[in-house]
Amino acid sequence: MVFMRKVAIVGVGMSKFGEEWTRGYRDMLIEAGGRALADCNLHGEEIDGIYVGTMAPGSLVGQEHIGALVADFMGLNPVPATRVEAACASGGVALRTGYLAVASGAHDCVVVGGVEKMTDTPGNEVTSALGGAGDQEWELFMGATFPAIYALMARRHMLEYGTTEEQMASVAVKNHLNASKNKFAHFQNEITIEMVLKSKAVASPLKLFDCSPITDGAAAVVLMPLEKAKKYAQMPIEIIASAQASDALALHSRESMTSLRATKVAAKKAFETANLAPKDIDVVEVHDCFTIAEIMAIEDLGFFEKGKGGAATQEGKTALNSEISVNTSGGLKGCGHPVGATGVKQAVEIAWQLRGQAEARQVKDAKIGMTHNVGGSGATAVVHIFKRAE
Amino acid sequence: MVFMRKVAIVGVGMSKFGEEWTRGYRDMLIEAGGRALADCNLHGEEIDGIYVGTMAPGSLVGQEHIGALVADFMGLNPVPATRVEAACASGGVALRTGYLAVASGAHDCVVVGGVEKMTDTPGNEVTSALGGAGDQEWELFMGATFPAIYALMARRHMLEYGTTEEQMASVAVKNHLNASKNKFAHFQNEITIEMVLKSKAVASPLKLFDCSPITDGAAAVVLMPLEKAKKYAQMPIEIIASAQASDALALHSRESMTSLRATKVAAKKAFETANLAPKDIDVVEVHDCFTIAEIMAIEDLGFFEKGKGGAATQEGKTALNSEISVNTSGGLKGCGHPVGATGVKQAVEIAWQLRGQAEARQVKDAKIGMTHNVGGSGATAVVHIFKRAE
Numbered sequence A, B: 001m002v003f004m005r006k007v008a009i010v011g012v013g014m015s016k017f018g019e020e021w022t023r024g025y026r027d028m029l030i031e032a033g034g035r036a037l038a039d040c041n042l043h044g045e046e047i048d049g050i051y052v053g054t055m056a057p058g059s060l061v062g063q064e065h066i067g068a069l070v071a072d073f074m075g076l077n078p079v080p081a082t083r084v085e086a087a088c089a090s091g092g093v094a095l096r097t098g099y100l101a102v103a104s105g106a107h108d109c110v111v112v113g114g115v116e117k118m119t120d121t122p123g124n125e126v127t128s129a130l131g132g133a134g135d136q137e138w139e140l141f142m143g144a145t146f147p148a149i150y151a152l153m154a155r156r157h158m159l160e161y162g163t164t165e166e167q168m169a170s171v172a173v174k175n176h177l178n179a180s181k182n183k184f185a186h187f188q189n190e191i192t193i194e195m196v197l198k199s200k201a202v203a204s205p206l207k208l209f210d211c212s213p214i215t216d217g218a219a220a221v222v223l224m225p226l227e228k229a230k231k232y233a234q235m236p237i238e239i240i241a242s243a244q245a246s247d248a249l250a251l252h253s254r255e256s257m258t259s260l261r262a263t264k265v266a267a268k269k270a271f272e273t274a275n276l277a278p279k280d281i282d283v284v285e286v287h288d289c290f291t292i293a294e295i296m297a298i299e300d301l302g303f304f305e306k307g308k309g310g311a312a313t314q315e316g317k318t319a320l321n322s323e324i325s326v327n328t329s330g331g332l333k334g335c336g337h338p339v340g341a342t343g344v345k346q347a348v349e350i351a352w353q354l355r356g357q358a359e360a361r362q363v364k365d366a367k368i369g370m371t372h373n374v375g376g377s378g379a380t381a382v383v384h385i386f387k388r389a390e
Helices: A025-039 A057-061 A066-073 A090-103 A125-131 A146-161 A165-179 A193-198 A261-274 A291-300 A309-314 A339-355 B025-039 B057-061 B066-073 B090-103 B125-131 B146-161 B165-179 B193-198 B261-274 B291-300 B309-314 B331-335 B339-355
Strands: A007-014 A049-053 A081-085 A110-116 A201-203 A217-225 A237-246 A283-285 A368-375 A380-388 B007-014 B049-053 B081-085 B110-116 B201-203 B217-225 B237-246 B283-285 B368-375 B380-388
Touching: A007 A025, A007 A090, A007 A339, A025 A066, A025 A110, A025 A217, A049 A066, A049 A090, A049 A339, A057 A125, A057 B057, A066 A081, A066 B237, A081 A090, A081 B090, A090 A110, A090 A217, A090 A237, A090 A339, A090 A368, A090 A380, A090 B081, A090 B090, A110 A339, A125 A146, A146 A201, A146 A291, A165 A193, A165 A291, A165 A309, A217 A339, A237 A261, A237 A339, A237 B066, A261 A291, A261 A368, A261 A380, A283 A339, A291 A309, A291 A368, A339 A368, A339 A380, B007 B025, B007 B090, B007 B339, B025 B066, B025 B110, B025 B217, B049 B066, B049 B090, B049 B339, B057 B125, B066 B081, B081 B090, B090 B110, B090 B217, B090 B237, B090 B339, B090 B368, B090 B380, B110 B339, B125 B146, B146 B201, B146 B291, B165 B193, B165 B291, B165 B309, B165 B331, B217 B339, B237 B261, B237 B339, B261 B291, B261 B368, B261 B380, B283 B339, B291 B309, B291 B331, B291 B368, B331 B339, B339 B368, B339 B380
Parallel strands: A049 A081, A049 A110, A283 A368, B049 B081, B049 B110, B283 B368
Antiparallel strands: A007 A217, A007 A237, A081 B081, A110 A217, A237 A380, A368 A380, B007 B217, B007 B237, B110 B217, B237 B380, B368 B380
16 A cells, blocks of 8 residues: 555536436536546646546446547547446445555556436336346345345345434435535435325335435546645545445345445455544445435444434434534435436535535534445445545 | 556466357356366365456347356356456457556456357357447348448459458358367368358358358356466466457448558557567467458558558468468367357467467477457557567
8 A cells, every 4th residue: 555646536527416317418418528637727738647437328328438538529539538337326436446556656547437228218218227226136026126125124124233214314304404405416306204204115114215216427536646636626535445345246145134234344454454443434425325325324334223223313413513514415215316426426415515615504613524326236345534634 | 658567368268169068158268267277286275266258149149247156156156256348359458457467566367268159059159249349230230241342342342452262262162271280179170172162142242151150159258467477387478468449330330441540559569569560470369350350450460561462462472380380279269269269269379379389280499479359340549469478
């Protein structure tokens, strides 16, 4: 690790998340990338590397070779451009890959993008494409879509720890409240516990409002060596840890149904690298593809004891400016979940928080932030820790 | 660049390329990975990073999240595992990404894999999936499949430089001859100029034997810092340059139809990094998805003057142990082109050549080798230079 340079985020941007029926894959990624460049007054010719996270454009829009697409449509040829994929963690893994490219000294100015176009695709294509994030041969082929897989985890968490449907609902209510303060969020409306509990069952005990939506969107960040970053950003956001781990693709092969080993391994490594503990984190974006996922995440990341995440949420301990502000952007549930974009959007939100630019959802005096991005039902987890550069 | 460590290949392996109707995506990648580990007597617990190049498993086998799949099925959890994609250059880009991960000091032992399962998929799925390597909205949607796009380049090359169909055929004949000496190659039979010229037109002037086949296969290499490599390999193969470039996704947006700018930019950077010139290269694997592509490649890489590649091939200057030994493995044409595997297979072949293990196709006293991997019709190019470590 001694060879690595310090790396900072100097510019961030995202497209409005939502059901963007009139806008295509290319439109959104150019918008997000353009905003990130404008955010740090960067000219294209200074960029020497591009990394893009996206999960399933081959299935969803018939296009692969996404790195080259981005370089082309942002006018950045012949800059090397690479797409990375890790299902719903594609964005987080792209951030880590871009981070390593700058840390290594191979690149001096990298744009990391994340994008997914999920509406306006034929028939069952989205559910089927998302099923490719799990074990296609053992799960999707047998009918286990993602809501079904997370429903199994929710049932087991309820059985082992007494977690309730109201507690899960309280995750959705909090995240919609946060999203209502975020102009880029898919949902701009508050909801109530009752609305969640009365919403249609998708895969019991998960109801419609326990599930993140099908969303279109893109996000981008610009990375530089910390030394250089100070010339471009008034307040560079240093990436002080980047860690990734894998686990079995299929839920039935894991050691636990109520805890993600990949999250725990990545978090441990990230905390060790940054020499920090959970209590040091002021604001965190976690991977709440379903409400139960946020409960498991805040436990596995060490913010609450295993089994206490549901109660903690219900008691308001994860609300804005409480014990730990969780998913101030609205999370995947409220801000939306364009799968490849999510991991990058999390970094955008944390940068805004640490810079004090998060408007009505600002965490007071946020100094240290974290992102947690999960692929599939937990076979990939990526954790980053950020701080305001001194 | 001053921060980067020297990186070497210590182990290599590949599956038998071909139409493997009885073997799945997972079988092949495990076979290739297992062979690469056995090649350097490596135990799984020493591996701390995985990078996999694969183009379109979402469309072809319904599976994404390929990094996690590899980690899982090779028994390597919780090692971080990342899939990269750059169409037909996915393998080369995976090699470069793994190289940067080791060079940066982030990882000390990385497995880089490449894989594609292309037979045994429904209907037109393969041609359609491969079309995603070009500009889906401007090329594939209008009916321009890959043979059609390369046929345009061939026609233009014939017009501008007088390249002939016989010259293109001589690429196929040479590569089949080389493949007949490679037990891992898809095709094991020699062919004649007449057989190529009389084969069915696919997209005139390209005929069936001008086109690389639809192939199943996987390849893998193990990377380590050079210092450490010496403990694992009798003859580590050092990666002395790794360069990548992008260009417009669609052929009609390029500055030339007879030259790939991305190849030229990547080659220039690679030669500068290694402080070498084309004359220093003893053996090269180039991206001959179509015969015209090899002719353009040996020109753009600097081995022959622009426009002279066809004649040089016909005169035998690229044959085994001639001026420059090109595609000793059989290339994409003879060895086969499982798209995501190709860029990694090229590195496997060069490692065998530099170690003196290439059997009947051995280039005499090969000291310096090169690989050239292209995505789509030229929107991505990746060039690596290798040498026997001292």
